[in-house]
Amino acid sequence: MLIVMKANASQEQVRSVCEKIESFGFRAHSIPGAQRTAIGITGNEMELDPGTFDEMAGVQEVIRVSKPYKLVSRDLKEEKTVVRFPNSEATVGGVEVAVMAGPCAIESREQALTTAELVARAGARFFRGGAYKPRTSPYSFQGLAEDGLKILAEIRDRFGLLIVTEAVDNESLELVEKYADMIQIGARNMQNFSLLKRAGRARKPVLLKRGMSATLEEFLMAAEYVMSEGNYNVVLCERGVRTFADHTRNTLDLSVVPAVQRLSHLPIIVDPSHGTGKRNKVTPLSRAAVAVGADGLIIEVHPDPDRALSDGKQSLFPDQFDQLMVEIRQIANVLGRSVAATVPNPGARRPTPVSTASGTAAAR
Amino acid sequence: MLIVMKANASQEQVRSVCEKIESFGFRAHSIPGAQRTAIGITGNEMELDPGTFDEMAGVQEVIRVSKPYKLVSRDLKEEKTVVRFPNSEATVGGVEVAVMAGPCAIESREQALTTAELVARAGARFFRGGAYKPRTSPYSFQGLAEDGLKILAEIRDRFGLLIVTEAVDNESLELVEKYADMIQIGARNMQNFSLLKRAGRARKPVLLKRGMSATLEEFLMAAEYVMSEGNYNVVLCERGVRTFADHTRNTLDLSVVPAVQRLSHLPIIVDPSHGTGKRNKVTPLSRAAVAVGADGLIIEVHPDPDRALSDGKQSLFPDQFDQLMVEIRQIANVLGRSVAATVPNPGARRPTPVSTASGTAAAR
Amino acid sequence: MLIVMKANASQEQVRSVCEKIESFGFRAHSIPGAQRTAIGITGNEMELDPGTFDEMAGVQEVIRVSKPYKLVSRDLKEEKTVVRFPNSEATVGGVEVAVMAGPCAIESREQALTTAELVARAGARFFRGGAYKPRTSPYSFQGLAEDGLKILAEIRDRFGLLIVTEAVDNESLELVEKYADMIQIGARNMQNFSLLKRAGRARKPVLLKRGMSATLEEFLMAAEYVMSEGNYNVVLCERGVRTFADHTRNTLDLSVVPAVQRLSHLPIIVDPSHGTGKRNKVTPLSRAAVAVGADGLIIEVHPDPDRALSDGKQSLFPDQFDQLMVEIRQIANVLGRSVAATVPNPGARRPTPVSTASGTAAAR
C-alpha cells in the first residue's frame, strides 16, 4: 500500500501518517519526491484498511499496490533516484554517465595505483577493484581482504576516486562499509537475502548486480530487500545472464535497462566486461549500453591484462580504455548526457583530504 | 582449403586453378577481394593434396582451414561484403546503416501503401512486410501470399523502396525471388537446410535470421549453406534468442554483432522488434544496435498497431519511427556512418521504373 | 469450438453436423472416441454462433475452446490415441512401450542390415535410420537419400521391423511416405509449417520431434498443424532442449511427458540419444523415460559406433542395447506396461511378405 501525500502536506502530517502506520506494527518508508511525498508501507499490510488513512490530514490518495515490489517502484517515486556522494561531484542516475573502472582484483599496491591513475586520467570518477573475490574454486586467488581495502582507501585519497568494491558476507560488508564509498553485492549473492538485509542497514550506497539467471522481478525484489531495511541508495547493474550462447561468457541483456527504467526509479548501470568476458567486445557493448540509456558503466582495466590474477581476458588495456571513454562521451552527448572529462593530473585533482579511511567513515 | 592468388594473378590463372579443383570433383568458389582473389574449395576436400596447387601460376598460398565454415570466413575474404542492388543507391554492409521498415504482415493494399509512404518519407530505403507468415497456430492469419507480393511490387514501383519479404518453402521462394529484392529466411527456418540450399541458387540477396536458439557457429553455418550453392549475397540478422528472461519476448543478443564481424565478412543487421516484442523497447535497442556497430535495422511499423493482424504490440506508431530515425542518425554519425535522409515526397523519388514486377525479375 | 455428440448419436447425425460446419466455410474434424464422437471445427470460427448447433439432432454440448490447440487436446478426445500399423502388432500409445532403434544414418546396406538384425533380436519393433540427414555443415555426410530408403524397405521385409525415417522437405517426404511406415519430422523442422502441413496430408503416422527451444504450447501447436490437415496419427517425441548446461549435448526434459499427457491424447516417446548426446547416459535416461510414463523410446545403436558417419558418440554398442532392453522391460512392468520380447531369429519372425517395398506402399 502506498500513501501519496498532497503537494502541500506538512512534515508534521507526514509524520502523523508514519506514526499511524507504525502503531499497527508495520514499517513506514517516507520517500520525498519533487512534487509530493509518498509513504510506502511494508509488512503484511493485507490486513490494513485503506480507509484508516483516507481521511487523515495531508493525504491525497491511498493506493493498493498489486506488484510485489513497492519501494523500488515508480508508483512510489516518479522521479529517478540520483545517488550522490559526500564531497564529490559524482552521481549515479544524474545527467552524467557514471564510469567505474579498475582491475578485477586488487593484486598489489603498485598494480592498483598504476591502474587508478590511468582510469582517473581518462575521466573515470569511480574506481572498482575486488578485495574479496568470490571464485568458483576454493584454490583460486581469493583477494587481499582488508589489505586490499586499505589500498583502495589510499587510492581515494590520492586520486579523488570513489571506491566501489564487493562484500561477500556480513564480516566483509562491515569492512567495505568502513573503507569504500559504494558496497557491491555480486551476481552470486543477488539472492543472499541475509547479506541484502545487512546491506540495507549500511550507510553507503549499494551496487547490486543481477544474478546469472535472475528475472527482472527477482532483480527488483533483491533491491526491495535492501530498501526495505532503510537504505534507499541502490544502483542496479546488468552484467549478463546465462544462456546457451557460447560466443560470450554471458549474454548481455541490454533490454533490461529500459525495462528497469519503466518500472523503477533506481539507476541502472551495465558491466560489459563480465557481460561478454572478451576484451574485444567490451568497447562496442559499452557504446551500446550508453546508447540504450544506461546510467553508467563498470569496466575492467588492467595495466597488464595477460598477467592478471583473475579475468585477464576481459580486461581492457589502458589505451583501449582511453579510446572507449572518447567513444562513449560522443554517444552520451547524443542522448543529452555527459561523461566526465579527462584529468591531465588526477593526483592533484583534489587537495589530499585530511580525513583518511577512518575519518572518512566517521564523517558518513 | 583456401587458395590465395597473387595480387597480380591474371583472370586466366584464376580460371586454371578453378578448373583444376573441379577436375577432382570439388567445387571452386572464386571470391575477388580488393587486394587479391581467394578461391574456396567445398566438398570433402580432406583428400586434396595442397601440393597440387602450390606450384600453379599465380598461386600465392594454400591455406588449410580448420573452422567448419569457409565461405563466410574472414580468412577467405578480409574486406566486408557490401550487398548492392540494381538501380539503387542502397547497400547493406557499406557506410550507410540500412533501414528496413514496414508492417509485420501485408494485410491490405491500403495498409501497405500507407505504411510504405510513411517509412520512405522518414528515410528507410527498404520496405519489409510478410506475404507468407509462419504462425505458431494453423488457425492464425497466414498472409496474403502472391497477392501480397503484388502489393509489395507496386510499393517498389511507387516509392522506390527495395522489398524484403520472407519465403517459407521452395514454392514461395520462387515467387519471392520473382517479386522482391531480398529474400528473407525466418528464424524458424534457419536450419531448414533444403530451403537454405534453394536460396543459395536464387539470384537475389538473402536476409538470414538467427534461429531462436542458434549458436554463433550454427548461424554462420546456415549462411555457409546458402553460399555453398553460389549465392554470396547473404546478410545476417540478429532477432533475439530464447532465454529464461520474461521481460521481453526474446533476449536481444547484441554481442553477436561484433562476434560475427570478427569471424565473417558478411554484413549483420538487427531486428529490435522481434528482439524485444515490446514497442517501448524498440527505440532504445535500435540506438544500441547502431552503437554496437550493426550494418542495419529491420523494424516493424504499422499505421494502426492496435489493429494489426500480427505482432501489433511490437510495431511502432509512425511518429515513433520518425523519432527513431532521428536518433539513430546521430548515433550513426558518431561511428562515422550515415542514415539516409528524409524524403519529403517519396512517391516522386524515382521516375516510375518502366520495368515493373515481371520485367524487374527478368532484368536480374 | 468443439461439438460433443451424444453417446447414441447416429453416423447420420454426425455427418449432418459436419456438413453444417462446412457450409459456413469451416473444416470439420470428426474424432470418434470410446464413449462419444467429438467434432472439432477449424478455421477462424470466432464468427460462428454456438446456437447454430445446439439444437441439432444428436448434439450434446457445444464447447468454446480457449486454448490455442484443439485437435490435440484432451477436451476433444479423452482417451489416449493409440497409433497402429497395418499387418503389425506394434502400437505407439498402447500398453506396450514402443522401442525404435537403429543407427543415426543409413551408411551402407551392410551396416543397416547388421544393426537391424541386432535390434530386432533384442525386441525392437521399429527400425530408425536416416536417409536424409539435416547436418549443421553443408560439407558433412547428408545421407543416402532414396538409396537409403530402399535399404530401409528391405529391412522391413526381412525382419518385420517398422521403418521410421526423417523427411526434410516436400520432395523427401513424398519418398519417405512411399517407403517407410512412419514419417519423422526433425527438431529443426518442428516449425517448418509448410512441411508440417504436407505431413498432415500424408497417409502414414508422423513422429514429431520437439524443437530445440520449443515451449510445450509450440510443440502441441506443431502437432495441431499436422492434425488440422487431417492426419490424426501423430506421435510426439522429447529429444532434449537447449540450455546452458554443458555436461550433455541437450537437456532432456522428462517433465514434458506428463505435461503432454495431461493436455493431449497424443502418445509421446523419448529420445535419450539426442537428449544426452553421450552413450553412457542413454541407458539411465531410458530407464527414467519409461519410469516417467513415456510411450516409447527411440535409440541410436550402431554396430561400430566409433566409425559412425554421424553421432557415433551417442550410439550404443549392440550389447549395451541388449542390456537396456532388459532394464526397461522391468521398469515397464512396474508401470503395468510391457516391452516386446527378444526374438531369437528375427529374420524368420514373419513369413517374408510377398509385397516388397513398392507393393507395400501401394497396399497402404
Add this chain to the structure above:
Amino acid sequence: MLIVMKANASQEQVRSVCEKIESFGFRAHSIPGAQRTAIGITGNEMELDPGTFDEMAGVQEVIRVSKPYKLVSRDLKEEKTVVRFPNSEATVGGVEVAVMAGPCAIESREQALTTAELVARAGARFFRGGAYKPRTSPYSFQGLAEDGLKILAEIRDRFGLLIVTEAVDNESLELVEKYADMIQIGARNMQNFSLLKRAGRARKPVLLKRGMSATLEEFLMAAEYVMSEGNYNVVLCERGVRTFADHTRNTLDLSVVPAVQRLSHLPIIVDPSHGTGKRNKVTPLSRAAVAVGADGLIIEVHPDPDRALSDGKQSLFPDQFDQLMVEIRQIANVLGRSVAATVPNPGARRPTPVSTASGTAAAR
C-alpha cells in the same frame, strides 16, 4: 596433486606423508578407501615437486590432477561415499534410496507433527522442513527460525526421523548444526562461498542443492569448497535448472545424476517438488529419478497443501505421498536397491531416546 598410498601402507606412513605436505604450508586430506588410502593436497600446490613424495615409505603413486576439483573426484576415492548418521540405520549413498519428506516450511508445531507422523508412517527416514526460508520477497513469510528448529528437534525425538533443514547464513547455520542432522544449503546459496566454507567446518553432513543455473563443474566446485574445509559428508541435490520452458517451474535435469556419479564419489539425490513446481508432476518424476539411479529423493508433503504458507502448489497430499512410496519402492527393486518399509506406528519406532542421536544431540 593426489598421493595414492600402497594397499598395505601403515597409519604411520600415511601420517608421515600428511606431515610432509603440511610442512610446506599445504593442507593434507587423507581419505581412506576400501583398497587404499589417498591423500589430497589443497592449496596452490603447483609449486610442489612430486618427486618429494615419490620415494616416501608406503607411497604407491603421485598423480597430478588436471580437473579443478580434487576432493570430490572419483580419482581420489573410487568407492561411493555413504553418508551415515549416529544411532540410525539411515544412509545416503548406500543401497537404500533415501527419502526425505515434509513441508516446505515449518508453519506450526501441529502442522509439523502431523506431517511428520504421516511421512514416517509411509517409510521416510528423513524429515525436511524450513525454519529459515529464503523468499523472493522481503514481505513473505520467512520461517519460524529457532522456534522452528525446536519443533524439528521434537520431531526427531518422537518419530526417530533425521532432520534436514536449511541454513541461510552463518548465524542460522550454527543453530541448524545444533538442532538438525543434516545442514541444507539452498540453490540460491550454492555459490555463497562464505557459507560453504562455514558448512565445511560443521560436524554434520551437508545437503548441497544445485544452483538455478549452475553447470556441473560449478556444482562440484561448490562441494569442493565444503570438503576443502574438512567436511567430507556432502550430498548433492538436483532441483531443476532455469530454462525457457514454462510448463514447469524449473527444468529437472536428471542427466546430471549419472554425470555426477561418473566424476564424483558423492551421493546425489533429486528434488522433484522444486524441480517441477507442480504437484501432478512430482510422482512421475520421482519414479524417473529413482530409475535414473539417484541416491534419494526430497519431497514436499503438506497435510493441507492449499493452505500452505509457501509452495503449496508443489506439495503432495498425504495419500499421494503414500502412493509415491509404493511406486518408487518397486522401481528401486529393479535397480537392486530398496526403500525403507512403512512403519505402522512411527511414534513407537524408537524408544524415546533419552540421549537423542547418541549424545550427539545431548551435546547440544
